Amino acid sequence: MTPTAEQVSVIIIHPALKGAAGARLPEARLEEAAGLAAAINLCVVDTKVIAVNRPRPATLIGGGKVDEIRAQLDATEPRPGLVIVDGALTPVQHRNLETAWDVKVLDRTALILEIFGERAQTAEGRLQVELAHLDYQRSRLVRSWTHLERQRGGAGFLGGPGERQIESDRRELADKIVRLKKKLEDVKRTRALQRAKRKRAPHPVAALVGYTNAGKSTLFNRLTKSAVKAEDLLFATLDPTMRAIDLPSGLRLILSDTVGFISDLPTQLVAAFRATLEEVLEADVIIHVRDFAHQDTEAQRDDVISVLAALGIEQDDERPVIEALNKLDLLSDEDRESAETIAQASQTGAVGTMEAPVRVALSAQTGAGVDQLLDLVEETLTAAHETIDIAIPASDGAARAWLYSHAEVMDEQSGKTELVLMVRLSRKARGQFFKSFPGARETAPSDVADDA
Incomplete structure (x- = not known):
């Protein structure tokens, strides 16, 4: 596949670790990684599964495979600007592979973070992505991917902080994380209030x-x-x-x-x-x-x-x-x-x-x-709803409307001063109704006849 002028070409490799837990086939994992790359408009020029019998501390995959991928990168025109490793890389492995291949490398976590950084639309979503990215970078202190920064034109979460992050020390990074966590705590409290309101x-x-x-x-x-x-x-x-x-x-x-x-x-x-x-x-x-x-x-x-x-x-x-x-x-x-x-x-x-x-x-x-x-x-x-009869003042239109809106009204009988409605509702709704309409009472249908 040939990349367009706006796309970055990428090679994706999936390291199939010997004895790795999980029922998913390596080929399916590779296909999923290609889908992740497509989610941020990358042009996938090649994908491959690499069997890893013994993970190398320095590069994860063997030296021969490292050289093979370097040769493929050099032989491909235009030269791919990125290699995605569909697995977890340590900071040392990440740095060594970038040096060996002379190309930007993203592991699975970094790729998902890139997607989330591009997709977050709300202030809350951007906060959450930024916190996750900084937490990931804390052990690495590496630059954000400059190609994506240019693509985004300096906008959004990953659009510009790369240079500042590499120049900042761990203390500054930690301070940023503390500030973001505080903002997210505010978000959490707001959501808790919204949920409490919905519960009512x-x-x-x-x-x-x-x-x-x-x-x-x-x-x-x-x-x-x-x-x-x-x-x-x-x-x-x-x-x-x-x-x-x-x-x-x-x-x-x-x-x-x-x-x-x-x-x-x-x-x-x-x-x-x-x-x-x-x-x-x-x-x-x-x-x-x-x-x-x-x-x-x-x-x-x-x-x-x-x-x-x-x-x-x-x-x-x-x-x-x-x-x-x-x-x-x-x-x-x-x-x-x-x-x-x-x-x-x-x-x-x-x-x-x-x-x-x-x-x-x-x-x-x-x-x-x-x-x-x-x-x-x-x-x-x-399944846990119950059927009861509720008597309300005949003039209480609000109570009647509430029951028709929030319960299943199965029958309604009218008297001179009261209405009796047979309704099916949850225990939660029942409690809310009687709390909101103290003039209502649980009754029996015969009460209507007495009121007639």
Whole structure:
């Protein structure tokens, strides 16, 4: 592939470490790394898997492979401006490879940080990326990638601080990190207040989680009829988005679209984005969107569960979990039938937890199965609802409107001075109603006859 004038050409290598844990194939990891590079408009001229039987402390890969890649760089016209190593490099390995190849080198963590730096749109997102980047640099004190700095024209997080960072000492870097952490604590407090406010409202919250590019934003857009950025790119969504939707019965739900997860997500990013990802911790139901057409769908599921565990949501968490087996439209007839069979079996035998989720097969692209997902969400949220009769003053229009807005009204009977409504609602909504309308009382339908 020939790079355009605006692109930087790159060679990507995946070091396949002997005995490395994980179910993912090296070729699949390499393909994913190419997708990461495409996310920031890099031109991939070559990719290769390099078997590493014994990691070299100085260069990770063997000296012969180092020389081989140097020769390839020198022979390629135009000479690639970057090599991406799809793995973790120590500062020494990073520096030695840059010297040996006379080219800029990014490891997996640095590449993901570059993507996040380019994608962050909100002030909060930029703060989180900057903190993660500085934390990564603290052990390295290396320049940011100058090609990307020129591409961004000095704008955004990675657009200019490179020279200043290399000239600053560790104390200055540490001071920056302290200041950013303080700002993020303010963000965390603000989000906590927002969550507390939502808790006081009766609307439940559902959080969409999943591996990057699993189709979360496409599903979010279909459910909310909005236009959140949804592309066939890794990390197309970075900043969280929340919208209200109405379930089939009229129950209002707050839906949250979150940043996608990925294997070996840098610990700096998990820590930095904790304030954002805590939205998941507060959700009433978690919808795990899976790319069921991907060859590594099971390994991706494991990676998502690992990140959720790092956030404090373990496999034995009792929070309801629904797995959306997405991208049915990309499956063969046989695989589609298999996905639907798996989903149907789970709906009769699964308990609906992270370990044993209820599943639904769907296509966010075509809309197939989406109505069934909404039905499952509603069943999950209303499983603990109770049916009661509530008497309110006949003149209290606000109380009546509240019940029609926040509960399922099954029957209404009118008397001279009171209305009695049979409603189905959660324990939380019940408490909120009686606190907001002290003139209301729980009663029986016969009370209406007495009032008639």
